[in-house]
Amino acid sequence: MKSYPVTSLEVIGCSEVPAKQPPLPRVLSAIFRNPDSDTVLYPPYLLAGNELINPVTAEMADFEERVALDDITKLDPQPAQFGWSLWLDDSGDIQYSPLSLITRNLAAICEKHVQSARDRIAAKDYPAAREHALIADAAHPQHRDRLVLRAAAEFCMAKRPDDNPDARIELEFTEALASKTWHLDVFRTQYQKEANPTLPDSSKLTDATMTRPSTPRYLAHWPSRELVVT
Amino acid sequence: MAATPQQQQENLARLRGNLAQHCTQDPTSAAAATAAATRMPLTHSTNDKAFRGIIAAGALQSNDARNRNSRDVDQVLGSTNHVFLYLGAAAFPKQEVAFIFKAELTVSSAGSAVATPFDSGGCMGRFSLPPGTDPVQFVRDHELPVPDCREYLKDLLAKCFHSIESYLSGDRYYTCPACNATLPDPHGLGPAIIDDHGLDRIHEVRIQGHVDLSPHLCAVLVPDGMAPPELAKLHRAGVRIESYSRPAIPDQGQIHALRDAATDFIMQQYLS
Numbered sequence: 184m185k186s187y188p189v190t191s192l193e194v195i196g197c198s199e200v201p202a203k204q205p206p207l208p209r210v211l212s213a214i215f216r217n218p219d220s221d222t223v224l225y226p227p228y229l230l231a232g233n234e235l236i237n238p239v240t241a242e243m244a245d246f247e248e249r250v251a252l253d254d255i256t257k258l259d260p261q262p263a264q265f266g267w268s269l270w271l272d273d274s275g276d277i278q279y280s281p282l283s284l285i286t287r288n289l290a291a292i293c294e295k296h297v298q299s300a301r302d303r304i305a306a307k308d309y310p311a312a313r314e315h316a317l318i319a320d321a322a323h324p325q326h327r328d329r330l331v332l333r334a335a336a337e338f339c340m341a342k343r344p345d346d347n348p349d350a351r352i353e354l355e356f357t358e359a360l361a362s363k364t365w366h367l368d369v370f371r372t373q374y375q376k377e378a379n380p381t382l383p384d385s386s387k388l389t390d391a392t393m394t395r396p397s398t399p400r401y402l403a404h405w406p407s408r409e410l411v412v413t
Numbered sequence: 414m415a416a417t418p419q420q421q422q423e424n425l426a427r428l429r430g431n432l433a434q435h436c437t438q439d440p441t442s443a444a445a446a447t448a449a450a451t452r453m454p455l456t457h458s459t460n461d462k463a464f465r466g467i468i469a470a471g472a473l474q475s476n477d478a479r480n481r482n483s484r485d486v487d488q489v490l491g492s493t494n495h496v497f498l499y500l501g502a503a504a505f506p507k508q509e510v511a512f513i514f515k516a517e518l519t520v521s522s523a524g525s526a527v528a529t530p531f532d533s534g535g536c537m538g539r540f541s542l543p544p545g546t547d548p549v550q551f552v553r554d555h556e557l558p559v560p561d562c563r564e565y566l567k568d569l570l571a572k573c574f575h576s577i578e579s580y581l582s583g584d585r586y587y588t589c590p591a592c593n594a595t596l597p598d599p600h601g602l603g604p605a606i607i608d609d610h611g612l613d614r615i616h617e618v619r620i621q622g623h624v625d626l627s628p629h630l631c632a633v634l635v636p637d638g639m640a641p642p643e644l645a646k647l648h649r650a651g652v653r654i655e656s657y658s659r660p661a662i663p664d665q666g667q668i669h670a671l672r673d674a675a676t677d678f679i680m681q682q683y684l685s
Contacts, residue, residue, distance in 0.1 A: 248484060355648070
């Protein structure tokens with residue numbers, strides 16, 4: 184088992200080339216350089232305290248080749264820090280920050296885009312609303328409202344099929360995603376309320392009533408009832 | 414150039430003939446191995462950016478088909494016009510998304526596909542080959558016809574893996590299913606210097622040109638938070654879209670998260 188002290192290394196790249204449209208904020212895997220041997224240390228590896236354990240090692244030439252093939256992302260070299268990580272922000276920029284800060288930033292990004300999604304729905308800019316909901320989903324996949332807002336935007340687009348003829352199919356898909364954690368009727372009530380705030384208030388629903396009973400991961404079923412867009 | 418069809422058949426016969434039985438075979442495990450080898454789906458794993466390209470194109474495409482330069486490894490092996498899949502779970506490290514295809518894909522791609530009982534690229538510097546072996550020739554000597562390669566997979570599952578799941582999840586060693594003894598690599602590969610995620614023990618299938626998502630795609634595994642609306646049409650067409658959780662700590666277990674999800678899915682859907 185080979186291990187390296189993280190603080191003796193440099194961060195020189197990221198093991199993927201994140202898609203920029205839309206940027207999906209998340210934690211990314213760093214590629215390190217060991218200055219002592221001028222070798223590259225790729226993921227997968229284990230991080231245990233300040234130790235980087237069992238990375239895949241390669242020559243710098245391999246790193247440059249993969250950068251040229253757009254297989255990985257080259258970053259300006261910087262000293263590696265204990266407890267830090269690479270992450271993608273909502274502008275599509277890669278940053279290197281302490282993990283605690285990343286967690287806070289991703290949560291804040293999620294909240295910001297949840298609010299932006301609501302604002303865009305109010306402004307009847309539904310494609311933009313859905314884009315904000317997607318970013319919120321990526322930043323914090325456990326956030327309660329991210330799929331509600333995505334579905335609300337698609338629900339509105341489905342009512343105006345000229346804008347997006349696929350919206351009905353996409354709404355059906357979003358319902359399928361939500362069905363793992365929501366009762367479908369409750370989910371529909373929630374997203375229709377977001378789409379049309381004049382509907383009766385359903386805010387008295389509690390988290391307990393909104394969460395499906397736990398189902399085995401691969402036994403979760405897709406909604407079987409027909410989707411009705413009114 | 415890949416081995417000719419005749420060479421592939423000869424390789425298959427030789428490898429099957431060389432596979433020794435360590436202990437008396439349990440008929441139950443032999444039957445399970447046959448069923449698993451017959452039903453085993455194929456998996457292609459990729460990252461966020463390539464994933465979107467695949468959805469847009471409606472197909473997995475080789476580097477040549479995408480007019481994309483290939484790595485030296487693929488140029489040396491003559492695989493620049495190949496799409497790479499594993500017969501089994503999503504084993505390739507550091508990927509985020511897996512496309513799982515029905516077993517029928519190996520039938521429909523017969524004549525334009527070739528298999529090896531390990532990751533072919535790993536022979537170019539990562540695996541410990543027998544001393545004095547030319548890596549390209551080593552790959553050629555182990556290229557098998559598709560879909561007949563499933564016969565060899567059946568033999569390996571029956572004789573060299575203590576369970577189907579250990580093949581899918583990438584257990585570190587070949588083991589006797591009867592006595593659980595560690596077995597030498599049947600292809601002469603030496604012990605890995607580091608755990609290479611079982612890439613030297615998973616069957617690779619390379620298909621020329623492209624692989625259309627329809628009609629054989631049966632599932633897409635995506636991390637939580639990465640299910641774009643573009644997947645809706647696949648979902649409507651009956652493709653399962655399954656999400657899995659990324660590890661909370663970056664990198665630690667990242668490869669295993671996708672592979673574990675693929676292993677669970679395959680075991681539940683195909684092999685239970």
